[in-house]
Amino acid sequence: MIINHFRGAALTGAGALLAPLALFAVAPAANAGPVAEPFGPACASLPASGEGSAAGMADDPVATAASNNPELSTLVTAVKKAGLVDTLNNGENITVFAPTNAAFEKIPKADLDKILNDKEKLTDLLTYHVVGEKVTIDELPDGSFKTLQGGTLTTSGSGDSFKVNDSAAIVCGDVETENATVQLIDTVLMPAS
Structure with a gap:
């Protein structure tokens, strides 16, 4: 016993x-795995869990993932108006420099409404925010990237402080989705006319 x-x-x-x-x-x-951790001060404002969180966004293609993130609702509205949901969701290894709602709020309402109601200009503006390759923190210190719109974006900075075109700050970077890397930015980027 x-x-x-x-x-x-x-x-x-x-x-x-x-x-x-x-x-x-x-x-x-x-x-x-090779997934980088999100960085930047605004990452704390993402939901801690659920589909709109950084972890939750990883399960969906980029346009769907953005639709679940409360910081990107204006961008999602614009993407839908431009008819770019399928283009973004079907892209492979793309990067979206995604203006937050606060970025869109910097544009005077009359000007934003004008852009939102002109599909050609809206498509031009939105595709200027998309790069046809994966861009993560390792490429950001001194980067130059061709956009789907045909223009070029430049990035600069170090640590976890980066600028795009010397005008927009990446406030939460390296957020992974099923098919894209998302760099949330605080200013809407304007393509050259």
């Missing part, structure tokens, strides 16, 4: 030791 008691205690003890080791071994694998 005593031997069985000790054997049971030993197995219980071993099981207790193996369970945490098994959890430890599995936990890093769930976070493994």
Whole structure:
């Protein structure tokens, strides 16, 4: 009886030791991979969980992921008006420099309404924010990227402080979606006329 008691205690003890080791071994694998962690001061304003969170956005293509993020509702409205949802959702390894709602609020309402109601200008503006390659923090310090609109975006900075075209700050960068990297910016970028 005593031997069985000790054997049971030993197995219980071993099981207790193996369970945490098994959890430890599995936990890093769930976070493994080439996905960079989001960076920047506005990342704290993303939802902590759910589809609009950084982790939740990773499960959907970019236009769908953006539609779940409360910081990007104006951009999503513009993308829908321009008819670019499928273009963005079907793109592969693209980067979207995504103006936040606050970025759109910097544009006078009359001017924004004019852009939103001109599909050609709106498409030109939105595709200027999309690069046909994956751009992450490693490429941002001194980058130059051709946009889907045909123009060029430049990036500069260091650490976790970066500018796009010397005018827009990346406020939350390297947010991954199923098919894209999203760099949230604080200013709408204007293509050359």
